Amino acid sequence: MRHIIPLCAAMVVSACSQGSSDTGSEHFTPNFDEQRFRDDIQILSSDRFEGRAPTTHGEKLTLDYLSNAFAQAGLVGANQGSFLQAVPMVSYTASENQSITMAGIDLSYRQDIVLSSRHQNEQIDISQAPLVFVGYGVNAPEYDWNDYQGIDMKGKIAIMLVNDPGFAQPELSRFNGKAMTYYGRWSYKFEEASRQGALGAIIIHDTKPASYPWSVVENSWTGPQQDLVLSQEVMDQRVQIEGWIQLPQAQALFSKAGLSLDTLMDRAAAAPIAIDLNQTADIAFANSATFTDSYNVVATLPGKAAADEHVLFTAHWDHIGVDDSKQGDKIYNGALDNASGTAGILEIARQFSQQAKQGHPNDRSITFIATTGEEQGLLGSRYYAANPIYPIDKSVAIFNLDSTNVYGKTKDYTIVGKGKSELETYLEAALVSQNRTAVSERNPQSGGFFRSDHFSFAQKGVPAVFAGGGTQPIDEATAAYKAEMKQKMKGCYHNVCDEYRADWDLSGALQDLAIYYQAAHQLANSSDWPGYYPATEFHHLRPAKQE
Structure with missing residues (x-):
C-alpha cells in the first residue's frame, strides 16, 4: 500500500x-x-x-x-x-467467458471491463437493463450531496466516477478537497448503489483519481473474489453485478448516448447529478460460490x-x-x-x-x-x-x-x-x-x-x-x-x-x-486513552481528551 x-x-x-x-x-x-x-x-x-x-x-x-x-x-x-x-468466507468466481454489450458496444472482459457478482447465482443473465449516470455515486447528507436524488434505481445499472467530487475541483472546497473521503472508495460506491436498489454498479476507471492503473483493477478484480459470509437480508439488497470500465470505453458509451463524458465529469464535480443515458446493457456470465x-x-x-x-x-x-x-x-x-x-x-x-x-x-x-x-x-x-x-x-x-x-x-x-x-x-x-x-x-x-x-x-x-x-x-x-x-x-x-x-x-x-x-x-505503560479530534469522522465514537 x-x-x-x-x-x-x-x-x-x-x-x-x-x-x-x-x-x-x-x-x-x-x-x-x-x-x-x-x-x-x-x-x-x-x-x-x-x-x-x-x-x-x-x-x-x-x-x-x-x-x-x-x-x-x-x-x-x-x-x-x-x-x-x-x-x-465465500469465494465468488465469475467466468472468464463473459458476454457484455453496453449501448450496443461489445466490450471485452479484462481489456475493457471487469465484472463480478457477489451472489450465489450460477448464471448472471441481465437483459436490456437501463444505464444511469449518477456522478460520483455519493449520498452524503453532511455535505448536502445526493447523486441519487429523485431517481428510482430499481432494475437499473449505476455508472459512476471514481474518487469523490472534491478531487476534480478542489477550488470549490467540496468534501475534503484533493484528499479523498470514504465516499471516494469503491467499497462505499457499491454499498450505496445497493442501498439505492440498483441492479448493478460500474465505476469508470481513471488512473489519476484512482491513484492506480488499469492493470491493478484487472489483476485484483479477476479470478476468485473473497468476501465475508453475510446475512441473507444483506445479500438480497446487494447489486447483482459490480465492476469497473476503462475510461475510453466509457467515453464511447456516453458518445453513443449523445453525451460528452468529459462535460458531465465537470458537472458531476460541481453539483449532484443523475442522468438516464437512454441506453441499455446485456450481460451474461457463469458464476460460482464456494464457502470456506x-x-x-x-x-x-x-x-x-x-x-x-x-x-x-x-x-x-x-x-x-x-x-x-x-x-x-x-x-x-x-x-x-x-x-x-x-x-x-x-x-x-x-x-x-x-x-x-x-x-x-x-x-x-x-x-x-x-x-x-x-x-x-x-x-x-x-x-x-x-x-x-x-x-x-x-x-x-x-x-x-x-x-x-x-x-x-x-x-x-x-x-x-x-x-x-x-x-x-x-x-x-x-x-x-x-x-x-x-x-x-x-x-x-x-x-x-x-x-x-x-x-x-x-x-x-x-x-x-x-x-x-x-x-x-x-x-x-x-x-x-x-x-x-x-x-x-x-x-x-x-x-x-x-x-x-x-x-x-x-x-x-x-x-x-x-x-x-x-x-x-x-x-x-500509561493509563492514557487517546481519542479522535473533533473534525474527524470518528470523534463521536471516542473523543479526544485534549481538544
Missing part, C-alpha cells in the same frame, strides 16, 4: 526507548535484527507460499509459519490458546497491571495468489505488500517478548493480528472488529503496517491521514530521538487512510495509525538509490514483479519499526 522509514543503526538496530512507568522497561534496548527481518520477508513471499491467497495451500503454509514464529517468540495464542481466529473459512492469526503478550487493556498491531498476511490465466510468471508474491509488514510485526513482537523475558513486562497487553483478506476489502480486520477476541472498548489503539520502506532512511516520517487522533502524538514524541519530523502523505487523494486494516478499527472508534516512510532521503546517496529502486519496482504494485529483492535497503524500514515500538511501549 504505502511505503515506510528508518532506525538508529544498520544490521542490528537499536531503538532508543523513551521510558515509561515504574516497570523498569526503560532499561530495555530492543535489537531489531535486519537479517531475520529479511528472512521473514523472503520466505513469506517465496514461490512456495503461492502468493498467500486466502483459503489456498499458500494460506496453510502462512498460518503455520506465523503461528510458529509467534510461539517461538514467547507469545500466546489469543483465541483460548489458539493463534487462529476463523473468518467465514480463512483465518486471522492473533497473538498476545499479557500485560502485568492492566492485562485486559490491549495495544494492537495489525498487518495483513494475504496477497493475490496465483493467476493461471497468465503466461510466464503467474505468482503474485506480495513481497512488499505485505510480506514486509507481516515480517515487521513479527520483529516488533520479538522485541516486546524479549523485554518481558528480561523482567520488564508492560502494564498493558500487546496483541498482534495478522489479518486475512485485506486485498479483498479488509475482510479479516472487518471480521475481527465485529467479532473481537478482546473487547473493542478495551482496545487502546492500533498500529498498522502495510508495506514497509525499502528505499532507505528519510528525514521525515509520513502519517497517512495526519491530524485524526491523539495517537499521533506518541509517534511524534518517538521521532525526536531520530531527529525526524512527521508529515502528511503526499497524495491524500488516494484515500490511503481508508485502504488498509486500521480503518476497520477506526470505524469502531479505536484510534488507529498507518504511518512510515517519507519523501526526503537522508542523503544524496540514498536519494540516488531510491530513484534507481523506484524505477526497478515501477508497476509492481499488485503485480507479479512484487518480489523480494536482496538489494533492498531496509534501514528505513527498521527505523520505522523503532518508532512504532517506542510509541506502543509508551502507551502500553
Whole structure:
C-alpha cells in the first residue's frame, strides 16, 4: 500500500526507548535484527507460499509459519490458546467467458471491463437493463450531496466516477478537497448503489483519481473474489453485478448516448447529478460460490497491571495468489505488500517478548493480528472488529503496517491521514530521538487512510495509525538509490514483479519499526486513552481528551 522509514543503526538496530512507568522497561534496548527481518520477508513471499491467497495451500503454509514464529517468540495464542481466529468466507468466481454489450458496444472482459457478482447465482443473465449516470455515486447528507436524488434505481445499472467530487475541483472546497473521503472508495460506491436498489454498479476507471492503473483493477478484480459470509437480508439488497470500465470505453458509451463524458465529469464535480443515458446493457456470465473459512492469526503478550487493556498491531498476511490465466510468471508474491509488514510485526513482537523475558513486562497487553483478506476489502480486520477476541472498548489503539520502506532512511516520517487522533502524538514524541519530523502523505487523494486494516478499527472508534516512510532521503546517496529502486519496482504494485529483492535497503524500514515500538511501549505503560479530534469522522465514537 504505502511505503515506510528508518532506525538508529544498520544490521542490528537499536531503538532508543523513551521510558515509561515504574516497570523498569526503560532499561530495555530492543535489537531489531535486519537479517531475520529479511528472512521473514523472503520466505513469506517465496514461490512456495503461492502468493498467500486466502483459503489456498499458500494460506496453510502462512498460518503455520506465523503461528510458529509467534510461539517461538514467547507469545500466546489469543483465541483460548489458539493463534487462529476463523473468518467465514465465500469465494465468488465469475467466468472468464463473459458476454457484455453496453449501448450496443461489445466490450471485452479484462481489456475493457471487469465484472463480478457477489451472489450465489450460477448464471448472471441481465437483459436490456437501463444505464444511469449518477456522478460520483455519493449520498452524503453532511455535505448536502445526493447523486441519487429523485431517481428510482430499481432494475437499473449505476455508472459512476471514481474518487469523490472534491478531487476534480478542489477550488470549490467540496468534501475534503484533493484528499479523498470514504465516499471516494469503491467499497462505499457499491454499498450505496445497493442501498439505492440498483441492479448493478460500474465505476469508470481513471488512473489519476484512482491513484492506480488499469492493470491493478484487472489483476485484483479477476479470478476468485473473497468476501465475508453475510446475512441473507444483506445479500438480497446487494447489486447483482459490480465492476469497473476503462475510461475510453466509457467515453464511447456516453458518445453513443449523445453525451460528452468529459462535460458531465465537470458537472458531476460541481453539483449532484443523475442522468438516464437512454441506453441499455446485456450481460451474461457463469458464476460460482464456494464457502470456506480463512483465518486471522492473533497473538498476545499479557500485560502485568492492566492485562485486559490491549495495544494492537495489525498487518495483513494475504496477497493475490496465483493467476493461471497468465503466461510466464503467474505468482503474485506480495513481497512488499505485505510480506514486509507481516515480517515487521513479527520483529516488533520479538522485541516486546524479549523485554518481558528480561523482567520488564508492560502494564498493558500487546496483541498482534495478522489479518486475512485485506486485498479483498479488509475482510479479516472487518471480521475481527465485529467479532473481537478482546473487547473493542478495551482496545487502546492500533498500529498498522502495510508495506514497509525499502528505499532507505528519510528525514521525515509520513502519517497517512495526519491530524485524526491523539495517537499521533506518541509517534511524534518517538521521532525526536531520530531527529525526524512527521508529515502528511503526499497524495491524500488516494484515500490511503481508508485502504488498509486500521480503518476497520477506526470505524469502531479505536484510534488507529498507518504511518512510515517519507519523501526526503537522508542523503544524496540514498536519494540516488531510491530513484534507481523506484524505477526497478515501477508497476509492481499488485503485480507479479512484487518480489523480494536482496538489494533492498531496509534501514528505513527498521527505523520505522523503532518508532512504532517506542510509541506502543509508551502507551502500553500509561493509563492514557487517546481519542479522535473533533473534525474527524470518528470523534463521536471516542473523543479526544485534549481538544
